Amino acid sequence: MEEYKKKIQKKLVIMRIIGILLLLVIIAEKTFLEKNAPVYAGLLGGIAVGMLPITIGYCVRFSNALKDEKKLKEMYIQQTDERNKEIIKETMQTSFFIAFFVTVLAILISAAFSKIVAMTLEISIVVYSLIFAGVSAYYNKKL
Numbered sequence: 001m002e003e004y005k006k007k008i009q010k011k012l013v014i015m016r017i018i019g020i021l022l023l024l025v026i027i028a029e030k031t032f033l034e035k036n037a038p039v040y041a042g043l044l045g046g047i048a049v050g051m052l053p054i055t056i057g058y059c060v061r062f063s064n065a066l067k068d069e070k071k072l073k074e075m076y077i078q079q080t081d082e083r084n085k086e087i088i089k090e091t092m093q094t095s096f097f098i099a100f101f102v103t104v105l106a107i108l109i110s111a112a113f114s115k116i117v118a119m120t121l122e123i124s125i126v127v128y129s130l131i132f133a134g135v136s137a138y139y140n141k142k143l
Contacts, residue, residue, distance in 0.1 A: 004076050005066065012062040019055040022048045100128055 025048040033041035065072045078084060103125055111118040 001072070001076065005072060008062050008065055008072070008075070012059060012066070015055050015058045015062065019052065019059065022052045022055060026052070096128075096132065100125070103128070 026045060029041045029045040029048065033044065061075075065075045103121055107118050107121045107125070110121060
């Protein structure tokens with residue numbers, strides 16, 4: 001359990017660093033980008049503002065688990081449970097393929113309106129495929 005506690009402590013440090021970086025992004029967006037590139041600033045700021053509560057939630061969750069041995073044990077069981085691992089694995093695999101085919105559909109629809117949008121989506125499909133092939137090769141060697 002001590003090894004798992006150290007793992008949670010590392011995750012807590014990483015979440016705090018991410019939280020600080022998100023705050024810096026929000027400040028930079030409001031200070032510098034909002035005047036020069038409002039669309040980009042809005043997108044970047046929106047993502048940062050959306051991610052900040054999630055990061056804070058993880059910090060609170062990890063801090064509470066480190067303070068309470070019972071919560072730490074529950075978190076350990078939840079993360080190491082074989083059923084939960086299988087559910088996550090199946091969810092990720094299914095989500096990837098759904099996103100892949102929705103993007104293909106978006107390419108077909110957007111091609112009628114904008115070649116640039118269609119090409120951008122095509123590039124994302126190529127990147128998805130390369131990532132999938134790379135991860136698949138990695139796990140074929142590892143497992």
